[in-house]
Amino acid sequence: MKGFVDEETCIGCGLCPSICPEIFEMDNETGKAIAKDIEIADDTLEDAKDAEEQCPVEAIDIK
Numbered sequence: 001m002k003g004f005v006d007e008e009t010c011i012g013c014g015l016c017p018s019i020c021p022e023i024f025e026m027d028n029e030t031g032k033a034i035a036k037d038i039e040i041a042d043d044t045l046e047d048a049k050d051a052e053e054q055c056p057v058e059a060i061d062i063k
Contacts, residue, residue: 001062003035003048009059016060020047024060033059 003023005016010032016024017033022044027034040048040062052060 001040001045001048002038003040003052004061004063005033005035006059006061007032007034009057011057011059013056015054015056016051019051019054020044023048024051035060 003020005024007030012026012031012033014026014033017026023036023038023040024033025036026032045062048062052062
């Protein structure tokens with residue numbers, strides 16, 4: 001599984017990297033979140049899904 005962030009929907013609130021910094025980080029150029037292009041480890045999956053659920057604009061997809 002991997003994390004994905006819809007750049008057009010993201011508002012740059014910073015919540016996802018605060019919940020799951022192993023997968024999400026803020027892009028310094030756009031000010032929006034991005035997902036690292038890595039497979040989500042089993043011990044990180046719960047945090048990644050928590051970030052997906054808590055995103056205020058539903059810009060995150062875990063698949």
